[in-house]
Amino acid sequence: MSQITLIRNADLYAPEHLGTRDILLAGGKIVKIAEAIDLPEVLEAEVIDAAGLRVLPGFIDSHVHVLGGGGEGGFAYRTPEGTLSGFTRYGITTVVGCLGTDGIARTMTNLVAKTKGLRAQGMSAYCYTGSYRIPVRTLTGDITEDIMMIEECIGTGEVAISDHRSSQPTFEEFARLCADTRLGGILSGKAGIINVHLGDSPRCMDLIQRVIDETEVPATQFLPTHVNRNEMLFQKAIEYAKWGGAVDFTGNEDIDYWETICDEVRVCKGIRRMLDAGVSSDLFTISSDGQGSLPVFTPDGVFQGMGVGRSSCLLKEVRECVEKEDIPLEIAVKAITANPASVLKLTGKGRVAEGMDADLTMLDGDWNVDTVIAMGRTMVRGGEILVKGEFEDLA
Numbered sequence: 268m269s270q271i272t273l274i275r276n277a278d279l280y281a282p283e284h285l286g287t288r289d290i291l292l293a294g295g296k297i298v299k300i301a302e303a304i305d306l307p308e309v310l311e312a313e314v315i316d317a318a319g320l321r322v323l324p325g326f327i328d329s330h331v332h333v334l335g336g337g338g339e340g341g342f343a344y345r346t347p348e349g350t351l352s353g354f355t356r357y358g359i360t361t362v363v364g365c366l367g368t369d370g371i372a373r374t375m376t377n378l379v380a381k382t383k384g385l386r387a388q389g390m391s392a393y394c395y396t397g398s399y400r401i402p403v404r405t406l407t408g409d410i411t412e413d414i415m416m417i418e419e420c421i422g423t424g425e426v427a428i429s430d431h432r433s434s435q436p437t438f439e440e441f442a443r444l445c446a447d448t449r450l451g452g453i454l455s456g457k458a459g460i461i462n463v464h465l466g467d468s469p470r471c472m473d474l475i476q477r478v479i480d481e482t483e484v485p486a487t488q489f490l491p492t493h494v495n496r497n498e499m500l501f502q503k504a505i506e507y508a509k510w511g512g513a514v515d516f517t518g519n520e521d522i523d524y525w526e527t528i529c530d531e532v533r534v535c536k537g538i539r540r541m542l543d544a545g546v547s548s549d550l551f552t553i554s555s556d557g558q559g560s561l562p563v564f565t566p567d568g569v570f571q572g573m574g575v576g577r578s579s580c581l582l583k584e585v586r587e588c589v590e591k592e593d594i595p596l597e598i599a600v601k602a603i604t605a606n607p608a609s610v611l612k613l614t615g616k617g618r619v620a621e622g623m624d625a626d627l628t629m630l631d632g633d634w635n636v637d638t639v640i641a642m643g644r645t646m647v648r649g650g651e652i653l654v655k656g657e658f659e660d661l662a
Contacts, residue, residue: 370398430466
């Protein structure tokens with residue numbers, strides 16, 4: 268339902284810091300931003316006094332297992348689906364859904380239906396076609412056709428390489444997948460992104476680099492994820508990003524454990540290192556791997572236990588960038604707003620500007636999510652969830 272909302276006294280990060288502004292929302296869009304906005308008395312509008320709040324673009328979680336993930340430890344380890352309020356309560360107004368290790372029990376039909384369901388409930392949602400496995404299982408039978416003909420589909424992924432759980436694709440198989448994905452993007456006007464899961468293997472990003480070096484598919488078609496999985500991979504990611512390729516950090520609520528036990532590079536430290544190395548602040552994103560499984564394996568591949576990714580980590584990682592590494596908020600927050608919107612060509616997303624979608628997240632002085640507006644509809648106000656998905660209370 269469309270509504271008119273006037274936000275007053277916002278400390279606006281667009282993500283550039285613009286200072287105190289009023290913001291007028293109508294028809295699901297941002298229609299005006301000014302130092303002061305006065306409305307005619309006859310015009311009914313929701314008025315939100317944002318004094319004391321930082322107003323940011325709605326967060327984009329660009330790698331979410333919206334159907335749940337898991338299964339590496341058997342059927343008992345299938346993780347739960349995401350929910351509308353499970354995203355919006357953490358400031359997330361846009362998600363990009365993917366399958367993962369299990370592309371058998373969780374199918375593209377399920378994924379597209381879930382994506383459409385999230386849209387119908389009021390947030391923005393997109394998806395990838397495929398899963399870890401190559402050749403990928405698509406909905407229409409063809410990668411290019413999925414991207415062209417399924418409105419929500421923006422690329423292929425999460426395709427796994429350099430991982431003991433991958434299908435160990437050949438260079439030729441991987442290159443064909445990349446070419447088909449690029450063509451789908453060209454023909455549909457979408458990003459045609461290949462979202463690439465990177466595992467622990469010393470081969471790291473070798474297949475991606477070979478495709479870029481040996482074919483005409485450019486680096487702009489790739490978004491390699493989990494680049495902070497370990498120090499070896501992260502070193503490769505720095506060089507890749509310095510060269511001009513975008514990379515995706517995976518956030519983690521339990522980083523104190525993973526940083527110590529598994530050599531994972533803490534997101535805030537990794538972003539600081541990239542900036543210090545001269546990487547453009549436009550070339551990194553942070554995603555949550557939300558609802559996905561976080562399996563722990565021994566060095567020889569024996570399953571040890573399971574954690575679950577949480578979308579709540581996005582705000583936590585941005586906060587750590589600011590507080591632990593002294594990265595300005597306007598740079599840190601780009602990783603979950605403007606940058607994924609640009610890399611994935613999500614029109615209308617990632618920025619607070621006139622004509623953009625009315626997706627806003629407001630934070631209080633203690634980094635708590637106070638208010639969330641998705642497509643012009645207030646989802647969270649004063650920290651209270653106002654809108655839930657169907658059947659959430661039954662869960």
